[in-house]
Amino acid sequence: MISLQGVGKVYRTKEIETQALENVNINVEKGEFLSVMGPSGCGKSTLLNIIGMLDLPTSGTVLIDDIQTAGMKDRQLAAFRNKMIGFIFQSFHLIQSLNVIDNVEVPLLYRDVSAKERHQLAKDVIEKVGLSHRIHHFPSELSGGQCQRVAIARAIIGNPEIILADEPTGNLDSKMGGEIMEILHKLNKEEGRTIIMVTHNEEQAKQTTRTIRFFDGRQIV
Amino acid sequence: MYDFYFSKSMKTNYIKQVWRYFRQDPVVSIVSIIGTALAIFLIMVIVMLQEVKVVPFAPESNRDRSLYSSALVARDFKELGSWSGAFGLYMGKKLYGNLKTPETVSFYQAWIQKPSTVSSSGSVPFLADNKGTDANFFKVFDFDFLSGRPFDNSDFESKKHVAVISESVARRLFHSINVVGRPIELDHSEYKVCAVVRDVSTLTPVAYAQIWIPFSTQSDYKVQTISDITDIGSSMGPYAIVILARKTSDFPKIREEVMLNYKRMNAQLKSKQFYLDRMNRPYTQSFKAVQPYENEEFSMISYYYRQGVLILILLLVPAINLSSMTQSRLRRRVSEIGIRRAFGCSRREMIYNIIMENFIFTLIAGLIGLILCVIFGYFFSTTFFDEAFTNHLGKPAVSLKVLLNPVIFLFTLLFCFILNLFSSSIPAWRASRTNIVNAIGGVNH
Numbered sequence: 001m002i003s004l005q006g007v008g009k010v011y012r013t014k015e016i017e018t019q020a021l022e023n024v025n026i027n028v029e030k031g032e033f034l035s036v037m038g039p040s041g042c043g044k045s046t047l048l049n050i051i052g053m054l055d056l057p058t059s060g061t062v063l064i065d066d067i068q069t070a071g072m073k074d075r076q077l078a079a080f081r082n083k084m085i086g087f088i089f090q091s092f093h094l095i096q097s098l099n100v101i102d103n104v105e106v107p108l109l110y111r112d113v114s115a116k117e118r119h120q121l122a123k124d125v126i127e128k129v130g131l132s133h134r135i136h137h138f139p140s141e142l143s144g145g146q147c148q149r150v151a152i153a154r155a156i157i158g159n160p161e162i163i164l165a166d167e168p169t170g171n172l173d174s175k176m177g178g179e180i181m182e183i184l185h186k187l188n189k190e191e192g193r194t195i196i197m198v199t200h201n202e203e204q205a206k207q208t209t210r211t212i213r214f215f216d217g218r219q220i221v
Numbered sequence: 222m223y224d225f226y227f228s229k230s231m232k233t234n235y236i237k238q239v240w241r242y243f244r245q246d247p248v249v250s251i252v253s254i255i256g257t258a259l260a261i262f263l264i265m266v267i268v269m270l271q272e273v274k275v276v277p278f279a280p281e282s283n284r285d286r287s288l289y290s291s292a293l294v295a296r297d298f299k300e301l302g303s304w305s306g307a308f309g310l311y312m313g314k315k316l317y318g319n320l321k322t323p324e325t326v327s328f329y330q331a332w333i334q335k336p337s338t339v340s341s342s343g344s345v346p347f348l349a350d351n352k353g354t355d356a357n358f359f360k361v362f363d364f365d366f367l368s369g370r371p372f373d374n375s376d377f378e379s380k381k382h383v384a385v386i387s388e389s390v391a392r393r394l395f396h397s398i399n400v401v402g403r404p405i406e407l408d409h410s411e412y413k414v415c416a417v418v419r420d421v422s423t424l425t426p427v428a429y430a431q432i433w434i435p436f437s438t439q440s441d442y443k444v445q446t447i448s449d450i451t452d453i454g455s456s457m458g459p460y461a462i463v464i465l466a467r468k469t470s471d472f473p474k475i476r477e478e479v480m481l482n483y484k485r486m487n488a489q490l491k492s493k494q495f496y497l498d499r500m501n502r503p504y505t506q507s508f509k510a511v512q513p514y515e516n517e518e519f520s521m522i523s524y525y526y527r528q529g530v531l532i533l534i535l536l537l538v539p540a541i542n543l544s545s546m547t548q549s550r551l552r553r554r555v556s557e558i559g560i561r562r563a564f565g566c567s568r569r570e571m572i573y574n575i576i577m578e579n580f581i582f583t584l585i586a587g588l589i590g591l592i593l594c595v596i597f598g599y600f601f602s603t604t605f606f607d608e609a610f611t612n613h614l615g616k617p618a619v620s621l622k623v624l625l626n627p628v629i630f631l632f633t634l635l636f637c638f639i640l641n642l643f644s645s646s647i648p649a650w651r652a653s654r655t656n657i658v659n660a661i662g663g664v665n666h
Binding site: 049052054055074079082083089094097098102106107110111154158 | 234237238241242245556557559560561562563564565566567568569570656657658661
């Protein structure tokens, strides 16, 4: 499903050059739930950004669903991202001016889906994450756990094959974190979605199919 | 293929989005909209001031197929100078009276020098603007006759003392508009009312007067012959000419006829030590409306250039204002831009999104500007247009129908569009170039 070969990423400023990733080789099978662990600043999020095509690698190749992402034009990348990938961020990153249902609908705005259909699909996924009673609320009116549920609903509404979760429980207490993990496992097991999750939590990592570890931009396990 | 840009759901989305920003920051939004509306209003005032001079409206409904000549320019052979003035009857008739191509040619008093005193038996005398015309005048202009009919050629030739009066003059004299045949006293001469017409706006200056009489009945009327033309002064007089063409495509042919007449006349004038300079007359309505001096060359191109520069400056002010507003709004939305891009919005869609949202803002401002124009034109038309048309007793009234001309409305929309492009394209382009990862984190680069 996902194949990274010799991927490297260097951040350059006028003064300094930082090697964020170095010669990363990863293969992720369809339906896998992979967790990525490592200390802060080791390149976990950079890895996720590269897989999610939010950032470009400095070297190496990235294949998603056997498709080479390098050289894609912005429009192709956007469409590919829209179809293939759903993101869940640690800080939720909901659009504050939109209510729950409008936030969830965002990925479908860039597809040929009628407003009515979009609305129905959004309602369905919101129900799936257990927030049907909050659809007209704004993010500022929700708890952290509820915001993350909205973010999950947004990530899955477009039915993407891959879900990239960057510390999805990092800002939540253990109870809410547990609930979010439950939803992710359900998505993986029942719907067969491929999930790559960055986490600092060993317990959560243990529950996933496989764990890879990073240190100073290098994959160590 | 899915048409993102014009899909119904996206259009609804833009409107919803604009409404949300409006609610989020009402003060900034209102200031931005009002500022833009006022700028558009200002531009529209300039356009409207121009438009009322050019667009056809009653009784000058045929402006688009009319040609005008209101000055005779004469130069002496010694190149000592040039003179310009209205036409004497002889020159006018020789140069314009025999044209074959037009539908009709009319001679009229070029200006209303001073108002006439008018009264009827039992009424208090008052001043009214009086214009001498020929009978064709009422064929060129479509006056709204409330009663009676205009004087005809035989009335004109027989110097019959008849007058067409405006509705307000009729009411002031007789408290009625059914006054055909009633006598009035006009500058101590008796005339009979032959018709009453609806009041004419001073914004139609050629047709405008409050009383129209055959100029053959005026004291300075004199039939001239060539022997009367002894010098430049004697070739001039008080008359101007309006030519009604059958169609605008006849204009070149009419001008050619006029040119031949000038040639013939100049051949006759050789012994008089002066010649007539046609200076491309007769003029169209749009040229006549902006031409400042009768005897100086005037370039429409440089006029439009100057007007264009002025409008551009007026347009740039709100554009800069809107641009900085858009920029600051986008700075606050940088994270949203990142999120949208992460979930499948392309750069081009992002630019389009921002431009569309801004367009809705400018469209609202444009509509407010247009409404301001109409309110101003309707309720304050007297003061609004007075400056340009000060010398008359009548009102510079203009109907809403003229102000709501689709051309003006399209102008407003065009202004909105240009303003929108000026103000939003650079911020939108910059926003679309923001690195997605940085943008999600709220970093604007």
